[in-house]
Structure formats: C-alpha cells, structure tokens
Amino acid sequence: MTKPRSRRGGGRPTIADVARKAGVGAITVSRALREPGRVSEDLRRQIQAAVDELGYLPDPNARALASARAEVFGVLVPSLTNSVFAEVLRGIYDSLSDSSYRIQLGNTHYSGLEEERLLQVFGPQRPAALIVAGIDQTPISRRLLETAGCPVVQVMETGPDPVDMMVGFSHFDGGKAATEHMIEAGYRRIGFIGARMDPRSQRRLAGYRAAMEAAGLFDARLVTTTPVPSSVTLGRGLFRDALAKMPTLDGAFCNNDDIALGALFECHRASIAVPKTIGITGFNDLDMMEVAFPSVTSVRTPRYEIGRLSVAMALAAIAGKRPQEPVVDLGFELKRRESTAR
Amino acid sequence: MTKPRSRRGGGRPTIADVARKAGVGAITVSRALREPGRVSEDLRRQIQAAVDELGYLPDPNARALASARAEVFGVLVPSLTNSVFAEVLRGIYDSLSDSSYRIQLGNTHYSGLEEERLLQVFGPQRPAALIVAGIDQTPISRRLLETAGCPVVQVMETGPDPVDMMVGFSHFDGGKAATEHMIEAGYRRIGFIGARMDPRSQRRLAGYRAAMEAAGLFDARLVTTTPVPSSVTLGRGLFRDALAKMPTLDGAFCNNDDIALGALFECHRASIAVPKTIGITGFNDLDMMEVAFPSVTSVRTPRYEIGRLSVAMALAAIAGKRPQEPVVDLGFELKRRESTAR
DNA sequence: CAACGTCATGGTAGCGCTACCATCCATCTC
DNA sequence: GAGATGGATGGTAGCGCTACCATGACGTTG
Structure with a gap:
C-alpha cells in the first residue's frame, strides 16, 4: 500500500540489492563484508561478485547508527x-x-x-x-x-x-639536556627565549631553569618569553629584546626551531659570531636546522x-x-x- | 512484548526523551533545533529547557542517515x-x-x-x-x-x-612575474630549481620558461628539478647541483621557499654573495623569508x-x-x- | 459566513544497516 | 541411533533521526 519513500540516496545500491542479486540474506552480505571468515567461501564469492557488479559501497552513516560505532x-x-x-x-x-x-x-x-x-x-x-x-x-x-x-x-x-x-x-628533560649541553660547551649567560608558552614550552623552560640553577647560573633576567604565537619573525624580535635586556648574553636556548632560526638570522644581520660570541640551540630539530649556516644544535623529537x-x-x-x-x-x-x- | 534492545548508546538521551520531557512531539524537537523560526517561541523555550536539563546532543549518524546528508x-x-x-x-x-x-x-x-x-x-x-x-x-x-x-x-x-x-x-603568472623581476634586476643566467614538481610546480616552471624565452635567455641547462619531495636540505643539494652544472649561474628562481632557503644557506656556506653574485627568489613567501639574511624575494600567495x-x-x-x-x-x-x- | 489558505504541530514510516536470536543441518558422542 | 554440539544462514526488530503528509486552529476573502 504505502509506497516506499523515493530513494533519498539518489539510487545508490543498498545491502538489500546486493543480497537479492547474490540470492542470500542481507545479514549474510553484512557479515561477508565485515567478518569474511564467518561466511562460507562459496557465498563469499557470490556476494563479492554482486558487490562488484553493483558497485556497492556500504553507507557509513547507517553502519554507525546500527552499530553505535x-x-x-x-x-x-x-x-x-x-x-x-x-x-x-x-x-x-x-x-x-x-x-x-x-x-x-x-x-x-x-x-x-x-x-x-x-x-x-x-x-x-x-x-x-x-x-x-x-x-x-x-x-x-x-x-x-x-x-x-x-x-x-x-x-x-x-x-x-x-x-x-x-x-x-x-619536555622538561629535553630542555634540561639542551641547557646542560650549552653549559658544558662553555656558555654561561644562557638565555631562554620562548614564544606561545603552552604547557610544553613551560616544561622546557622548567628544564632549562633546573639545569641553570644546578650550575649556579640562573638569573631571571635571562628569560624572555611571550604568549604570542611562535614565528621566525618573532624569534628575531625576542632575540633582540633579550640582548637589549642583557647585553652580556652568550647563549640562547630557544623554545623551538622557528625562534632559533630568527635568532640566527638576527646574529647574521648584526654580525654577531655564532657560535663564538653567542651559542644557539633550538628545539624539535626541523629539517632546516642541519642545513642552516652555521648548522643549529637542536633537540630531535620523535x-x-x-x-x-x-x-x-x-x-x-x-x-x-x-x-x-x-x-x-x-x-x-x-x-x-x-x-x-x- | 518484544522488549526494546538495551540502549546501544549507553543511555544517552534521545530526541524522544527530550520530546517527552517537553511535552511535545519528537518532530517538533527536531524542528526547534534545526529551524527554530518554524516553532512558536513558547515551545522553543520549553524544548530548550528540556535539552539543557538532559544534556541532549543530537546523534550526527542518525541525522545523516535520515536526511541523507x-x-x-x-x-x-x-x-x-x-x-x-x-x-x-x-x-x-x-x-x-x-x-x-x-x-x-x-x-x-x-x-x-x-x-x-x-x-x-x-x-x-x-x-x-x-x-x-x-x-x-x-x-x-x-x-x-x-x-x-x-x-x-x-x-x-x-x-x-x-x-x-x-x-x-x-602559478604560471607567478613564475613568470618572479622571473621577469629577476631579469629586470639584471640577472641573466637565472636557474630554475624545483623539487616535487607537482602540476603547480610545472606551471611555475612554464612561467619561468616563458619569461626567459621572451628575453632570449632560456637555456635548458638552467633547469634543475627532481620529483623528490621538497625540503630545505634538498634545496641546498639542488642548488649545488645547479651550480656544478652551470658555474656561471647568477640567479636562482626556486620552486618554493624551502628550496630558496636551502640555496641561501649554501651561499653562506660557500661564501657566495647574495644578491651580488647570485640572486635568489622563492615562492609562497613564508614568514621566514622576510627575516632571513639577506631577506628573500618571494611570491606571496593567498x-x-x-x-x-x-x-x-x-x-x-x-x-x-x-x-x-x-x-x-x-x-x-x-x-x-x-x-x-x- | 462558507470556502479557502496559512501556520504550528504531530504521526507514521522509513533511511540502510547490524544486534540478537532462531533455525537448520552436518558432525560428533556414548 | 538418539541426543548434543557447533557452524552457517536468515528473520526480525530496531539504532535515532527526519521527510512526508495529515490535522486542526486560525485568519482572510468575496
């Protein structure tokens, strides 16, 4: 009596079409597609043929609704x-x-x-x-x-x-390791330069601080951060700020590689010798750090x-x-x- | 008789729960959420209250199935x-x-x-x-x-x-404009350096070629490309290749900014003066191009x-x-x- | 004032699929 | 050889929502 609603889906084949063509029940088609091991090989072949012929693709929305997943x-x-x-x-x-x-x-x-x-x-x-x-x-x-x-x-x-x-x-350990390396390399007035300062950056900063304090080198004026999103441009600006605040800076542990790159470019521009006058370390080890001139020390993250x-x-x-x-x-x-x- | 299947959804409220609580039909709830203008303000308020109280969130899968969208x-x-x-x-x-x-x-x-x-x-x-x-x-x-x-x-x-x-x-026009600029700036043996070479890179190359040919400067040996994915590291390598192949190169139009940056670093490393000895142009104008030293000409893309x-x-x-x-x-x-x- | 829109609301019947349970048949056990 | 077991298959009844159509209460109109 009630005629079925005109196929909303624009006539795409459904699982019922496949079942009819393969001469099996809809549920068997469903199983053949999801758990082939539970359907006999004969039927599986028949069903696959029907699927291929009709170009059947299961409707993910219907699937999700029926299986609650x-x-x-x-x-x-x-x-x-x-x-x-x-x-x-x-x-x-x-x-x-x-x-x-x-x-x-x-x-x-x-x-x-x-x-x-x-x-x-x-x-x-x-x-x-x-x-x-x-x-x-x-x-x-x-x-x-x-x-x-x-x-x-x-x-x-x-x-x-x-x-x-x-x-x-x-991230704490990463920051700590990078800072310890710079201390070992002979740098003393090592600044922390960071942008965005999301929780992970905060923990890198904490690692930096722990290493500096352990060496008796920590000074709050060495830390330059901003909540502004990170960028190479910003790195340059922050590095200049840090240097202005603390002209005796001899190292920069940068929050990430963008900042480090900005610092490196600023050193070029201002004719500051890297690594002689100032040492630079980045974080993440993006591809470019190895190629940069000079190549930039960084913490490679997986x-x-x-x-x-x-x-x-x-x-x-x-x-x-x-x-x-x-x-x-x-x-x-x-x-x-x-x-x-x- | 048949008891309803235990709620597959782990007891999340459904539109029927909201309808019951608000004392309206399910379809009215559906309308209130999708086309508020078609439901009287009274009911809308009532329904909203029920939605809030139950923490109802419509199931997108059911929605998608019913509306075929x-x-x-x-x-x-x-x-x-x-x-x-x-x-x-x-x-x-x-x-x-x-x-x-x-x-x-x-x-x-x-x-x-x-x-x-x-x-x-x-x-x-x-x-x-x-x-x-x-x-x-x-x-x-x-x-x-x-x-x-x-x-x-x-x-x-x-x-x-x-x-x-x-x-x-x-991309053709972009490549053409960049190349024309370099020609105007006085460069003559301008190389094209490209990685990946997807269709867009190909069209930039075509633009480069058109500009070079129009100026009577094109030479196939000026073109250095690879299907390998682009990176700063690769940019350095390609630039060296280009220079080895054509030692009189005086410019490089790079496929993209990564390649340009690699070329720039190589120039630093090899003490090649930029822009004096060799000019460099990138493509896309990433943030870093403006900050680089020297800052790098690039095509800003929207x-x-x-x-x-x-x-x-x-x-x-x-x-x-x-x-x-x-x-x-x-x-x-x-x-x-x-x-x-x- | 009867006929006719118009608007708000609701009921019914699916959308296409799968969970659940029933059924059937071959094989096994004692 | 009767009953138990297990694997393959199928039927039914939804999953939660919305399209479609019906209904009834209002105006509106000539």
Whole structure:
C-alpha cells in the first residue's frame, strides 16, 4: 500500500540489492563484508561478485547508527601550521591509510574551551578512538574523554595520570639536556627565549631553569618569553629584546626551531659570531636546522613516531589488546651542531 | 512484548526523551533545533529547557542517515607537512569553527590513485561539501566529484574547466612575474630549481620558461628539478647541483621557499654573495623569508584566503546561493627583497 | 459566513544497516 | 541411533533521526 519513500540516496545500491542479486540474506552480505571468515567461501564469492557488479559501497552513516560505532578517528591538535603537529598528523595518517577509518581533525587553537567544544562535537558521533595533543586537559575535557567509550591516546608528552594511554617524551628533560649541553660547551649567560608558552614550552623552560640553577647560573633576567604565537619573525624580535635586556648574553636556548632560526638570522644581520660570541640551540630539530649556516644544535623529537605509535596503540586497544604499559616515552635526541661548538 | 534492545548508546538521551520531557512531539524537537523560526517561541523555550536539563546532543549518524546528508566537509590535500596546505587548512578551519560542520581531512600524498580512493571513502558518507587541492584530477576522480551531489571547490589554482567552483591563482603568472623581476634586476643566467614538481610546480616552471624565452635567455641547462619531495636540505643539494652544472649561474628562481632557503644557506656556506653574485627568489613567501639574511624575494600567495573563500563559497552553495562567477582568482604579490636587489 | 489558505504541530514510516536470536543441518558422542 | 554440539544462514526488530503528509486552529476573502 504505502509506497516506499523515493530513494533519498539518489539510487545508490543498498545491502538489500546486493543480497537479492547474490540470492542470500542481507545479514549474510553484512557479515561477508565485515567478518569474511564467518561466511562460507562459496557465498563469499557470490556476494563479492554482486558487490562488484553493483558497485556497492556500504553507507557509513547507517553502519554507525546500527552499530553505535563510527569508523572515525577523532584527532585534536592545537595548531595546524606548527610543523611539529603536522608531522604527528602525518604519522597518524600514514598508519591509518590502509584501514577504512576516516579521520576527523579538530584544531583547538591552544584553547581548553575550544577543546571542550570539539570533544562535545566528536563525542555523539561515537568515534572508534580519540587522539589528543597534550596532557593538560580541563576537568570537563577530561571527563568527556573518560566517558567517550573508546580508546584515548594523549600524545606529545608523558605524565603520571593518563586518561587511557599516552605517547610522548619529557619536555622538561629535553630542555634540561639542551641547557646542560650549552653549559658544558662553555656558555654561561644562557638565555631562554620562548614564544606561545603552552604547557610544553613551560616544561622546557622548567628544564632549562633546573639545569641553570644546578650550575649556579640562573638569573631571571635571562628569560624572555611571550604568549604570542611562535614565528621566525618573532624569534628575531625576542632575540633582540633579550640582548637589549642583557647585553652580556652568550647563549640562547630557544623554545623551538622557528625562534632559533630568527635568532640566527638576527646574529647574521648584526654580525654577531655564532657560535663564538653567542651559542644557539633550538628545539624539535626541523629539517632546516642541519642545513642552516652555521648548522643549529637542536633537540630531535620523535614527532612522526608519536603519530604512528598512537594509532598502533589505539588500533590494538580497539582489537581488545590493551598494552602492558599504557604510557610510552619515546625519548628525544640532542643533536650537537656548529651553533654551539665553541 | 518484544522488549526494546538495551540502549546501544549507553543511555544517552534521545530526541524522544527530550520530546517527552517537553511535552511535545519528537518532530517538533527536531524542528526547534534545526529551524527554530518554524516553532512558536513558547515551545522553543520549553524544548530548550528540556535539552539543557538532559544534556541532549543530537546523534550526527542518525541525522545523516535520515536526511541523507552528513554535516561534514571533506577536504583533500596532497601533503600535511607542506606549510602551504597547512595555511589553506587553517583558513578552512577558521571559517568552519563557528558552524556545526565537522571536517574530514584526507592526505592524497600527491597521488591521483590515492585521491580516487579517498573520494570513494568520502562519497558514501554524503558530505555537505568537498574541497580538493588542485585541478588535475584523474577522470575517475572527476566523475566522483561530479556525482558527489554536493558543492565542490577546487583550490590552489584556477583553470578553465571547474567541476563546480574554483579558488586559487595562476602559478604560471607567478613564475613568470618572479622571473621577469629577476631579469629586470639584471640577472641573466637565472636557474630554475624545483623539487616535487607537482602540476603547480610545472606551471611555475612554464612561467619561468616563458619569461626567459621572451628575453632570449632560456637555456635548458638552467633547469634543475627532481620529483623528490621538497625540503630545505634538498634545496641546498639542488642548488649545488645547479651550480656544478652551470658555474656561471647568477640567479636562482626556486620552486618554493624551502628550496630558496636551502640555496641561501649554501651561499653562506660557500661564501657566495647574495644578491651580488647570485640572486635568489622563492615562492609562497613564508614568514621566514622576510627575516632571513639577506631577506628573500618571494611570491606571496593567498593561502589562508583560499581556505577562507573556498568555505564561504561552499556554504553559499549549500544555502542555494551559487556565485555569479564560479572561478575566483585571488592573485599573488611579488615581494621584492634584498636577495634580488643588485 | 462558507470556502479557502496559512501556520504550528504531530504521526507514521522509513533511511540502510547490524544486534540478537532462531533455525537448520552436518558432525560428533556414548 | 538418539541426543548434543557447533557452524552457517536468515528473520526480525530496531539504532535515532527526519521527510512526508495529515490535522486542526486560525485568519482572510468575496
């Protein structure tokens, strides 16, 4: 009697069409596609033929509704233009490109509020897993993550209290190692130059401070920071500020490589000898640091690996194989180069 | 008789719960949320109260299934680490952050095949719009875009035959303008140095060639390219290759700023005077080019603006307001700096 | 004032898929 | 050889929402 609603979907074949063509039940088609091992080889072949002939593609929305689980990885990063996160993302994408998971990417702009909003958007969709940058979620974000009902991986850092899993390294140790290296190299009045000053930068600063204090070299006037987003241009400006404030500066541990590059260019421009008069160290070890003249000492961070491993851990957790150790510290490596070779 | 399946969703409130609490029909709740103007103010208030009290969030999967339309923007870029696309993405995200659209990002790795695969993944989901980088889709990709049933914006370039809409600029003109500037500045043996050599790089090369030929200066040995992905390190290597091949080189028009930076560093290292002995021009005008020493001439491209406008056009099309002119050329600007100031 | 819009609201029937349970048949056990 | 077991297959009933159409209460109009 009631005629079916005209196909909303513009006539795409459905699982029922495939079932009819293959002469089996719809549920068997569904199984053949999702758990081929549970369908006899004969039927599997028949069904595959029907799928190919019709060009059937399952509707992910219907799937998600029926199974209360979307084949989506939610990924939250604080910035898209910061190449550090770009590399993490690349790792995530490379690890997921062979699977049928889609990736939904959110940009928190380093804002806890925006992170909450995005988690609120991601949650109702029932993602298969969530990957979020950082370990300093607001209480609300934390609860949203805990109640998301899927594996959660916090990346970039390690810490004592994971929501679920963590992959990263210690920014404190990285900052400390870089600073200790400069002290060993003979620098004394080493400045800390930092932009953005997100939680990870703060911890690098803390590492710097610990190393300086241990050597009896710390002086608050050596620290130059700004909440303004990082850039090479800003690095140049901050370096000039630092030098103006403290003309006897003989080293600069820069928050990140952009800042370090800005400092290096300013040294060229002002004819300050690097590493002789001033030593420079960056953080992250972007490609360009090795090529720069002089090449710039930096802390190599395992960004791509963090992306890869976070996905591997999430996939394992989805498959029910929780890792022995939920927090993985991938470490870092100090790359000593010309810019601190006094 | 048949007891309802235990709530798969883990007890999240549904639209029926809200309707019951507000004492209205489910459909009225649905309307109140999507088209508030069509519900009386009284009911709207009542419904809003129930929504707030229950913490109701609509299930996007159910929504997508029922309306045959997901609130998702599909975005396809060839690279995540290339900061050019990062800026485009930033524009896209910034323009969409106030809306309820989610963003699904695909990385094609500069591969037509991968682009086809991703479109095949995106399609069945019925995205609200698709934004794809480039205008050189394979025939299969093109058909997938044409039959996607949603607005499509091709970005980064302009061309004669849009699938639907286009936002970009002419890479040919950009390459031509940069080369003409170097010729005017007095350079004669100007090399083209390019990595990756995707279609846009090819068109910049064509622009370079046109300018050089017009001036009677073209020589095939001036062109040094590689399909290898671009990096500062590679830029240094290519520049050395170019110089070895053609020791009388007096200028380098670099495919992009990474390559230009690598060339600049190599000049420092080899004590080649810039701009006196060799002039250097980049492409895209990343932040660092202005700060570099010497500052580097580059072609400023409207990356962020491309992202913003592509979303604006897509949203307008979704709202039924197709633009007068489906192809928008945002132009570029040649930034003359020290590196070509002979 | 009867006929006719117009507007707010609601009921019903799916959207395309999968969870759950039933059924069937071949194989195994004692 | 009757009953138990297990694997393959299928039917039914939703998942949570919205398209479509129906309804009823108001004006509006000639």
